[in-house]
Amino acid sequence: MRITSFMVFSQLANALKRNMEDFAKLNSQLASGKKIEKPSDDVIGMMRSLDYRLSINNTGQYKRNIDEAAFHLQFTGEVLGSVANSLLELKELISIGGNAQSQENRSFYAGQAARWRDFLLDLSNTKLRERYIFSGYQTNQKAFTYNSTTYHYDYNGDLGEINVLLDTEATLSLNIPGSNAFSFTMNGQLPTQLPDGTPINYTQSTDPSTGITTTTVEIGNAGDPEYDTFTFSNVMDMANILSFAFEYKDVDGSDLNADPDIQEEMALHRMAALSLPLDDARNQGLNVQAEIGTRQVHLNDQKTRLESSALNLTNALSKTEDADMEETITEILKTETALDALRESASRILSQSLMDFLK
Amino acid sequence: MSLLGLFGIAKSAIFASQTSLSLTSHNIANVNTPGFSRREALYAVANPVSFGGNLLGSGVTISGIRRYYDRFLQTQLWDQHQNYGKSYALNQTLSQIEQVFNEAKNIGLSVPLTDFFSAWQEVATNPEGFTQRSGLLLKADSLVLTAKQMERGITQTLSSMNETMDTIVDRVNAIASEIALINGKIVQTEAGTTAGTAHDLRDQRDSLLNELSNLIDFSYYEEENGSITIMAGMRNLVSGETTNILSTRINEEGGKDIYLDGMDITGNVKKGQLGGLIAVWDTIRTNSLNGLQRLIASLIKEINILHRAGYGLDGTTDNDFFDPLQLSVKDFSAGADMTATITDFSQLTLDEYSIQFDSANNYYVYNKQTGALVTSGAYASGAPISFDGIEIVVTGAVTSADKFTVSPLADVIKNFEVAITDQQKIAAASSDTTLPGDNSNALLIAELSENAISNLDDATFFSYYRGLVSTIGSASRAASDSLTFDDNLLSELNAKRESISGVSLDEEAANLIRFQRSFEAGAKMIQISDELLQTLLSL
Numbered sequence: 001m002r003i004t005s006f007m008v009f010s011q012l013a014n015a016l017k018r019n020m021e022d023f024a025k026l027n028s029q030l031a032s033g034k035k036i037e038k039p040s041d042d043v044i045g046m047m048r049s050l051d052y053r054l055s056i057n058n059t060g061q062y063k064r065n066i067d068e069a070a071f072h073l074q075f076t077g078e079v080l081g082s083v084a085n086s087l088l089e090l091k092e093l094i095s096i097g098g099n100a101q102s103q104e105n106r107s108f109y110a111g112q113a114a115r116w117r118d119f120l121l122d123l124s125n126t127k128l129r130e131r132y133i134f135s136g137y138q139t140n141q142k143a144f145t146y147n148s149t150t151y152h153y154d155y156n157g158d159l160g161e162i163n164v165l166l167d168t169e170a171t172l173s174l175n176i177p178g179s180n181a182f183s184f185t186m187n188g189q190l191p192t193q194l195p196d197g198t199p200i201n202y203t204q205s206t207d208p209s210t211g212i213t214t215t216t217v218e219i220g221n222a223g224d225p226e227y228d229t230f231t232f233s234n235v236m237d238m239a240n241i242l243s244f245a246f247e248y249k250d251v252d253g254s255d256l257n258a259d260p261d262i263q264e265e266m267a268l269h270r271m272a273a274l275s276l277p278l279d280d281a282r283n284q285g286l287n288v289q290a291e292i293g294t295r296q297v298h299l300n301d302q303k304t305r306l307e308s309s310a311l312n313l314t315n316a317l318s319k320t321e322d323a324d325m326e327e328t329i330t331e332i333l334k335t336e337t338a339l340d341a342l343r344e345s346a347s348r349i350l351s352q353s354l355m356d357f358l359k
Numbered sequence: 360m361s362l363l364g365l366f367g368i369a370k371s372a373i374f375a376s377q378t379s380l381s382l383t384s385h386n387i388a389n390v391n392t393p394g395f396s397r398r399e400a401l402y403a404v405a406n407p408v409s410f411g412g413n414l415l416g417s418g419v420t421i422s423g424i425r426r427y428y429d430r431f432l433q434t435q436l437w438d439q440h441q442n443y444g445k446s447y448a449l450n451q452t453l454s455q456i457e458q459v460f461n462e463a464k465n466i467g468l469s470v471p472l473t474d475f476f477s478a479w480q481e482v483a484t485n486p487e488g489f490t491q492r493s494g495l496l497l498k499a500d501s502l503v504l505t506a507k508q509m510e511r512g513i514t515q516t517l518s519s520m521n522e523t524m525d526t527i528v529d530r531v532n533a534i535a536s537e538i539a540l541i542n543g544k545i546v547q548t549e550a551g552t553t554a555g556t557a558h559d560l561r562d563q564r565d566s567l568l569n570e571l572s573n574l575i576d577f578s579y580y581e582e583e584n585g586s587i588t589i590m591a592g593m594r595n596l597v598s599g600e601t602t603n604i605l606s607t608r609i610n611e612e613g614g615k616d617i618y619l620d621g622m623d624i625t626g627n628v629k630k631g632q633l634g635g636l637i638a639v640w641d642t643i644r645t646n647s648l649n650g651l652q653r654l655i656a657s658l659i660k661e662i663n664i665l666h667r668a669g670y671g672l673d674g675t676t677d678n679d680f681f682d683p684l685q686l687s688v689k690d691f692s693a694g695a696d697m698t699a700t701i702t703d704f705s706q707l708t709l710d711e712y713s714i715q716f717d718s719a720n721n722y723y724v725y726n727k728q729t730g731a732l733v734t735s736g737a738y739a740s741g742a743p744i745s746f747d748g749i750e751i752v753v754t755g756a757v758t759s760a761d762k763f764t765v766s767p768l769a770d771v772i773k774n775f776e777v778a779i780t781d782q783q784k785i786a787a788a789s790s791d792t793t794l795p796g797d798n799s800n801a802l803l804i805a806e807l808s809e810n811a812i813s814n815l816d817d818a819t820f821f822s823y824y825r826g827l828v829s830t831i832g833s834a835s836r837a838a839s840d841s842l843t844f845d846d847n848l849l850s851e852l853n854a855k856r857e858s859i860s861g862v863s864l865d866e867e868a869a870n871l872i873r874f875q876r877s878f879e880a881g882a883k884m885i886q887i888s889d890e891l892l893q894t895l896l897s898l
Contacts, residue, residue, distance in 0.1 A: 004861030005390055007854050014850055036463045039832025040454070040839060047829050050462055050469055054821055061477040068484045131487065131796070137788070139487055139796035160793050163802060164484050168809050171802065174484075321463070354868035 012346050019339045026332045035323040045320050052317040058168075059310045063303060065164040069174035070299045076133055076176050077292045079126050080285055083181065083235070086116045086123070087282040090239055091275065097246060098271045110246035117239030121146070121153065124182050124236065134178035136160035143178035144236060151251040153236040155179055159211045166302045172295060176288055179211030183234045184284035186215065186277060194219070194272045198226075202277075215277065219269045228256070228266045235281050238274055245270040362895070364408070364417070365888040371405060371418030372881035378421050379874040386862045394566035396426045396860035398558065426558045427860045433565060436852045440572035441630035443845040447573075448635030449838035452520055456643055457835040459512035460828045468509065468654070468824055471502040476808040482787050483801035487672065492782035499680070499777045506655050510772040513648045517613070520636050524615045527574050527633050528605050534571045535589070535602040538564060542586035543600045549585045557585065575605075576630035592617070592624025611691070611764075614640045642834065650827045652768040655775055656709050657814040659684055661807055664705055669786025669800030678786060679778040686749065687769040692761035699751045699765045706748030709814045711766040714744075716757045727764070 029035055039046040090113060097109035124134050125142045134143035137160030144153045161173035190202045201218040212233050220227040230250070232238045244251050248260075248267045256270075257263040382398045389395040403422035407414040460467050478495040485491045541564045548557040555561070564587070571577065577591045582599070589597040596603055596619065603620035610616045616625045617633065628634045659681040666680040684707070686699040697714070701707065711727040716738060724733040724746055734746045740754050751765060779785055788797035811817040818826065 002858045004857050004863040006861045007857045038457055038461050038463050039828050040457055040836035043829055043832040043836060046463060046832055047825055050825050054473060057473045061480050065480060065484050137793040137796035160796055162796055162798055165480055354865040358868060
């Protein structure tokens with residue numbers, strides 16, 4: 001082939017251009033640390049890295065959701081622990097104060113019961129940040145408030161469960177509705193008479209919209225002078241009835257009976273009648289705590305799983321889009337050597353001319 | 360033979376050497392002129408004279424000047440210039456569009472879209488929290504902003520492509536008139552001589568054709584008188600000394616159609632930068648622009664449907680999260696008008712429709728994407744026509760030449776705004792009795808990110824978007840690969856051409872010596888002839 005001056009020049013120019021392009025690309029890879037700098041560098045790799053990044057982002061969000069839920073559940077668990085303790089104390093009051101005779105003693109126990117009642121009310125209206133945690137969806141309402149007309153404690157919340165996403169399809173509720181934590185249904189064989197043989201009847205009815213179970217207690221036979229009936233729908237109600245019973249009074253503050261003897265008997269019957277529901281309430285509380293425990297375990301498992309998958313994803317992402325520094329630097333050195341050689345050979349070829357040898 | 364005849368032979372030798380020397384210096388002078396073909400003088404033995412019954416040589420004559428030139432190679436080169444021009448245009452525009460979708464540098468929708476759905480999860484975790492709600496509005500705003508920036512990036516590229524096409528068309532016209540001019544000169548110069556002697560003019564014309572082939576694909580043939588006829592898109596661009604004007608017109612989609620001598624030749628322009636731009640314009644519009652618009656339209660549609668069903672903290676419902684979709688109507692009719700409204704968002708296909716009429720006063724609604732006939736019937740002015748959740752009303756007299764298009768996509772990103780300004784109205788709850796803790800609607804919206812969307816061919820928002828990125832990435836990759844290929848092939852062909860037509864300085868240096876020596880020898884001949892003559896004269 002006949003080689004002309006222009007060919008030599010343009011070949012050299014092309015080779016220089018290509019080399020400099022390689023050089024610039026490697027340099028910018030080194031600067032950014034990424035081997036994919038635009039989708040066309042590696043379309044499949046880019047798609048994979050988009051996938052990985054989406055998953056990493058989602059995983060991060062799920063982890064934040066889990067942290068939030070775990071925080072809520074742990075806090076709720078602690079509150080419910082205090083509820084169980086309070087119920088135990090109330091039960092204790094019945095057994096040690098139930099046969100107190102003197103007015104002072106009875107007032108003392110009544111005061112104690114009232115104190116636990118108020119403590120339970122405080123617990124039921126616990127706030128986490130701006131949220132009442134036992135009100136279901138009605139998080140801006142106190143869960144329980146005292147109704148001075150009925151002398152009972154009313155539930156203002158609902159059965160709403162605030163779910164958070166733990167994964168694409170998995171959700172978990174981060175709250176316990178107050179009707180579940182502070183109200184309960186008595187299960188199993190209910191006694192038909194008190195230890196002293198007085199007939200007793202527990203009737204329960206549940207409001208499906210709030211989940212609150214109202215229990216009506218009837219003691220004695222209708223028509224008897226010591227016949228007594230009262231209702232409660234939550235633990236505050238029970239503590240309230242108990243507190244008044246120590247004083248031989250009904251929840252509205254009136255005497256249970258005009259006859260002091262019957263009055264005392266009725267009060268003692270009330271205390272005895274409340275003993276079993278107190279146990280059940282405590283069991284219910286323990287069940288809820290167990291449920292919280294199960295959810296926490298679930299959250300922990302999920303978090304561990306997400307963390308390990310996040311680690312895998314981050315590794316995969318780095319493998320897909322990060323430039324291998326040693327490889328890039330080696331490549332740069334290689335290109336540099338090639339460029340040097342090109343310049344060297346070019347300088348020799350270009351300086352060769354017959355013109356130089358003519359005089 | 361006379362002694363004076365010797366002078367004649369010596370003179371022919373000197374003249375021949377001089378001609379060669381002048382061609383050699385012309386070659387050396389043009390060593391860097393692109394498109395120059397080297398020259399060489401062709402020597403022939405001069406007609407012999409009869410002397411004493413013997414034929415004696417009478418020296419040398421220049422029988423012609425050869426231009427080293429391979430017509431077949433030149434044609435190949437023009438072909439390759441056309442391919443190169445196309446690849447160049449494709450690569451330039453696609454790499455610009457690619458930057459709009461450059462997810463490798465986190466430019467694009469991926470991040471704002473993920474953030475938007477994450478913000479819904481944050482609202483779901485804390486439905487009564489104002490921080491989370493205003494966070495969501497911020498993320499929605501940045502999604503809107505990014506979508507608008509991306510659309511602007513694409514439409515700017517499209518309009519700069521339109522401008523480039525105009526510039527190219529102007530340049531083609533300029534080249535065409537120059538060629539016509541040169542055609543005339545070549546005919547003049549070569550008249551009465553053998554064709555192909557106007558070397559410099561031909562080199563000049565070839566250079567112009569090189570440039571032309573980079574811009575547009577053409578075919579050509581050479582007339583006997585040396586002028587050439589150039590045809591682009593099957594019509595004459597240059598014929599002898601006359602040219603036809605190439606021009607552009609805006610078409611229905613906003614792109615440019617190419618007209619030559621008043622005829623639409625767009626479909627026949629396949630190569631050169633112009634062919635590349637025409638091809639890629641459509642690709643960018645249908646893939647990148649319409650794809651992005653469809654993604655945003657389906658996002659607006661799906662989010663709004665769920666959001667309207669939910670309740671805000673203030674108990675209000677039926678609120679749109681984004682400004683609702685609107686239809687844009689294009690009117691290609693003489694005397695009729697059309698209005699279009701969306702009657703059922705959930706039925707929208709997000710496709711574009713065209714409404715046409717026949718001479719029997721029937722209307723036909725076609726889906727522009729699938730080409731399918733959607734509905735048809737007898738036309739009555741003012742009577743509503745309903746299909747796919749859209750109701751249109753055409754009024755006035757229609758003819759078979761009239762046409763309307765209705766599109767939910769055309770202005771979707773232009774109208775893309777967050778409708779909610781009061782964060783209380785963000786509908787996280789499913790009922791007004793379960794406020795404020797109810798997050799079930801927010802959860803539904805957050806989970807939308809994982810759902811298959813029917814308007815996106817059952818892809819999720821993310822996988823559809825990924826498809827857009829991968830399409831543009833692959834196209835850009837293919838364009839840059841073919842540019843490299845065409846560039847290499849072009850260099851190869853150029854090298855071949857240079858090998859034949861190019862100037863080698865070494866060769867010319869050798870020639871210089873050669874012709875210097877023969878000039879000197881000729882001169883010596885004259886000196887000797889002179890001495891011989893002196894000898895005779897001094898007798």
